[in-house]
Amino acid sequence: MKARVTVTLKTGVLDPQGKAIAHALGSLGIDGVDGVRQGKYIEVELAETDPERAKATLERICKELLANPVIENYRYELEGA
């Protein structure tokens, strides 16, 4: 099963990357952008076919590695689940 994980910064955590993108948009002459936040997107291909077990694995993966709970949240979706 394929899982799509999105890791985003918690609200309140400063996002220098997002800020830089917003700034660069300004110098590209693109106006009307009120805010930009950057996160990570990770696709994980799991051998598991059972959605429940796949979810359990994903939780572990996200908690232990993909997201740092000090600053980040995560969410994921399982393809076809």
Added chain:
Amino acid sequence: MKARVTVTLKTGVLDPQGKAIAHALGSLGIDGVDGVRQGKYIEVELAETDPERAKATLERICKELLANPVIENYRYELEGA
């Protein structure tokens, strides 16, 4: 309007980050991961309320700044569009 942009490496392009994540999962004792690909996830808050015009702006943002079409693909969704 809020837009969610995902930038991914084109198929076939080496993804050192994904490779390293997959490797780390192995040493975490998480088996059954067949592959990992990492991309970027960007939320853009647009002042624009017209979906068509918002789309046009997003296309520009993606093409000119967020993704390098030589190695990356992008896709986006507009909230409420």
Added chain:
Amino acid sequence: MTEPTTDRTEPTITPETIAAHGVKPDEYEHLVSLLGRTPNLTELGIFSVMWSEHCSYKSSKVWLKTLPTEGPHVIQGPGENAGVVDLGDGLAAIFKMESHNHPSYIEPYQGAATGVGGIMRDIFTMGARPVANLNALRFGSPHHAKTRRLISGVVSGIGDYGNCIGVPTVGGETNFDPRYNNNILVNAMCVGLAPSDRIFYSAAAGSGNPVVYVGSKTGRDGIHGATMASAEFDDQSEEKRPTVQVGDPFTEKLLLEACLELMQQDTIIAIQDMGAAGLTSSSVEMASKGGVGIRLDLDHVPQRESGMTAYEMMLSESQERMLMVLRPGSEPQAEAIFRKWELDFAVIGTTTETGRLEIMHQGALKADLPIPALADEAPSYERPYQLRKPPAMIAPDMVPARGSIADTLLELMGSPNLCSRRWIWEQYDHMVMGDTVQRPGGDAALIRIHGTNKGLASTCDVTPRYCQADPFEGGKQAIAESWRNLTAVGADPLAVTDCLNFGNPERPEIMGEFVGCIQGMAQACHAFAFPVVSGNVSLYNETNGVAIPPTPGIGAIGLIADLAQSATIALKPDQVILKLGKTRGHLGQSLYQELATGSYNGAPPSVDLEQEKHIGDFVRSLIRKDLCHTVHDLSDGGLLVGLAEMALAGGTGFTIDELKTDLSPHAYYFGEDQGRYLLAVSAENANIIDECALAASIELTEIARSGGDAITLPHESPLPLAALRSAHEAWFPGYFAE
């Protein structure tokens, strides 16, 4: 016509396929006659890369041969992965410079990063631990729409790769010129150190020896767009395959450590990194140099993607890979090392007695080619060339004076071509490895040879606008400036690597630029006994018929026997500033001329090689005798710019009481006459040096005294160093804040 004996199931070759591979019709005919039959597509692909300009040097070979390449300390000249020179005490320096221009224009971050990765592999493939990286960068006009993104991408690509590996990036050069708008240049240089009795070469030997693949897996990276034109190869994929590779510095770091660990043992017969044209050029070069054949079974190649064809595997430019020929029986111990570093290791073939390259894939013979036809018998051209008539000299007074000298200095020091490069080199870890004695900002970078008190100096130089005006003088000047920069820190210049960037060699005027530069370089190298031991040629740097200025980038290294006897550019208080060498006020092609008139005109300054050597040797002898530890050579911007750079580096101002010259002030201050140095010394040493100079018939003038926190010139209000510093430091940060 005989049919191929190899796999016939491959697509047929049409004139279009041939053209798409960049093989000219007469080259194809030649190929067929060498083979005695037509090639199949895989074979054509292999030929096309081996006979490409990049691998075969077909336009430049005849001229490169005219460069001096020998010297008593040269262990290995051109022809190997990198040049090797003896440093004494059982150590050798291995170094080379290479271009990654086109990829860096298309994808600045990855293009530049993989350029750094590639040049480092050239160095450690020979057994050296890389100890210093340098980079020479040419960008278009700062006003060009693309320039900002190109610079930031290139600089972070170079930084991230070198920083991650942990090799300090200690120097380089950066220029702007609108003629690079559509063809930026990214030239990367790497210097490594190896025990002089444990250098590894690429010549394979013997028959039946295992051919081993290590490093990253092979993917469809960088298989050239044009070569993918044949529809048969394009059907499964809707995306056009990217021609730019992604670098993986972490894997390169592992590869570096694993290779150096294996090199402690006696198991490697030959080793060659997979650079451009990956498996093809590495296997052909090893076989060709050793006069043996190679048989590869591609089924054993570690692959990142499924369904790769022989064609794709042979042409893939995936990074961070190496090919080795090992002593039979040593595979298990070698494999253990690569496994320890978590890298792929596979025996993919053997050496043979056939003298042929035989490629097996899925049970079929996909290619069967005579090695000499791919290498030694590749085309070589004596392209027609037209030498440029050098422009006339411009008398100093033909260039207008422009008001206040101090204001002009301020403007020059804050201009893109002379401002501080701190914004760049602070993005490079220039201290890792714990031996950086002189950080960026001086004349040459200086590192300590680990565990000793010896120093290794390195520099990158060329002044493209001089080469454009007069290729011969420009070529000479590039060598002279690198020699001068090494001298200025107190080093004995040892040897040169080059990276020759030019336009389309099929145009006689471009070929003329190439020939002119080479002739100038050769003459200067002879004069200094300064051999060229490695290098790289990058041609076709042009867009819509507009070529870059001729840019023969020179990288050079030198040795300091005792680091106590070295010099920096930093001015200290209460010193007497001496100028060595003749000032004629040469303003043709100068930065001042451009500022004053808006263009570069006339002849560039010429280098009197005999004088240059004489003065340089003299400066070095003073440093050796502890008479002088503050030295700066004069180049871009001339005398006053040189003085200002010393003042900023040392945080100490200076005063010029009167001009000891008949020249008009602007010519005196900003002329770019060659062969000059500034020395700052105690009053006592100034007297000694004065006598020595007299004895050596060297023109020496006491021009200024250091001290205070301003630059004080006759008839000018003092220019505070703080104002100068902010102008000098502001340009890059300001440009990127916009």
Added chain:
Amino acid sequence: MKAGVVVFPGSNCDRDAAVTLQAVTGHPAEMIWHGDTDMPDCDLIVVPGGFSYGDYLRSGAMAAHSPICRTIVEKAKRGVPVLGICNGFQILTETGLLPGILMRNASLRFICKDVYIRPERTDTIFAAAYEAGKAIRIPIAHKDGNYFADRETLDRLDGDGLVAFRYCTEQGEVSDAANPNGSQRNIAGLYSENGRILGMMPHPERLADAMLGGVDGRPLFQSLVNSIH
């Protein structure tokens, strides 16, 4: 004092650390391979700078999950002094031995230059040889040195005196202008609660040799030698 330097795939200041340790302690440091779970007995564990596992995903994240880190955490909990420099600091936060996280520099760029930091305490095994309140000059070289923790944590760090170093001016003044990477409260280094673990972004091992332009990093190692023997 016997020091061990941990070598991860991608560490690159391991040799620099070993050279300085040898120069100060007079004994060669033990190099500890990440794949080995049992570690020789050391009086000090140094987690050096570099790019463990390429710093892919997040700096230090992958290394923190390697087997050797379990051993480091165990030893640290038993009171063995641990010094994490640069990537080592990032790894220590990822293992949870130190709170917070090192985010991308505010400028988004890698920064290699000398900065000034102020030892906030000199009554520790790491800083005893420094002069209280006096700024030291020290190199930084990182892309992810922007210290972040939530306000509660920051207040606790301040309250418990766990901030080891803050970025400051040459005169020792802590200010925004002296903050090279956006770190909260100018934090450049942190102690664990028991004061036996120090994580810091600047590189003391890089400025411990006069030939390289300064020796302000040396007292840190001298302090350790003095207190550990």
